[in-house]
Amino acid sequence: DAGVIQSPRHEVTEMGQEVTLRCKPISGHDYLFWYRQTMMRGLELLIYFNNNVPIDDSGMPEDRFSAKMPNASFSTLKIQPSEPRDSAVYFCASRTSSGPYEQYFGPGTRLTVT
Amino acid sequence: ELKVEQNPLFLSMQEGKNYTIYCNYSTTSDRLYWYRQDPGKSLESLFVLLSNGAVKQEGRLMASLDTKARLSTLHITAAVHDLSATYFCAVDTGRRALTFGSGTRLQVQP
Numbered sequence: 001d002a003g004v005i006q007s008p009r010h011e012v013t014e015m016g017q018e019v020t021l022r023c024k025p026i027s028g029h030d031y032l033f034w035y036r037q038t039m040m041r042g043l044e045l046l047i048y049f050n051n052n053v054p055i056d057d058s059g060m061p062e063d064r065f066s067a068k069m070p071n072a073s074f075s076t077l078k079i080q081p082s083e084p085r086d087s088a089v090y091f092c093a094s095r096t097s098s099g100p101y102e103q104y105f106g107p108g109t110r111l112t113v114t
Numbered sequence: 115e116l117k118v119e120q121n122p123l124f125l126s127m128q129e130g131k132n133y134t135i136y137c138n139y140s141t142t143s144d145r146l147y148w149y150r151q152d153p154g155k156s157l158e159s160l161f162v163l164l165s166n167g168a169v170k171q172e173g174r175l176m177a178s179l180d181t182k183a184r185l186s187t188l189h190i191t192a193a194v195h196d197l198s199a200t201y202f203c204a205v206d207t208g209r210r211a212l213t214f215g216s217g218t219r220l221q222v223q224p
Binding site: 031033042043045048050055056091093099100101102103104105106107108 | 212
């Protein structure tokens with residue numbers, strides 16, 4: 001299996017622009033997670049989906065952030081408008097609903113907002 | 115709110131030495147995970163601990179879980195330079211997502 005795939009790997013954008021991050025989970029995995037990693041706050045859960053349905057979005061910072069999962073093999077995380085404080089590495093992870101419940105992480109997208 | 119605390123946050127050790135990283139968490143859970151992250155890379159799963167008393171070993175690393183004490187340890191035996199990385203513990207409280215510790219940055223000096 002190719003593992004979790006994320007694109008782009010790097011994104012540099014200007015403040016106020018819209019940014020869309022993409023994720024393809026491992027085939028057969030029915031949970032998908034979006035995390036953000038910064039030096040100041042560490043690894044934080046933003047949102048997760050089960051069977052394409054958002055289950056917990058309490059970690060989404062504010063209304064500028066939105067996430068969708070239109071089908072089992074694709075999810076997006078959108079930031080509109082972007083701000084410099086959104087600069088971080090965004091990870092997507094997936095897992096199955098059966099044990100051992102291990103999450104597999106994608107390579108991440110390094111976002112820089114200038 | 116679940117809190118996951120790791121210590122130490124930074125560990126510099128010599129090759130050949132032994133050391134232990136501690137992970138404490140604040141609420142009941144019987145699922146604990148250890149991940150490794152190399153600089154600029156993603157997180158790689160090391161161990162999955164699913165019950166009280168669970169012990170897993172892989173090479174020079176051994177992880178254990180004490181759910182009553184809400185404590186997990188990651189023991190490093192005879193450290194080598196290749197083990198230099200940041201190690202995270204993470205707890206699943208049933209929300210199905212993970213809450214991560216702050217990470218322990220391990221530096222093994224030759």
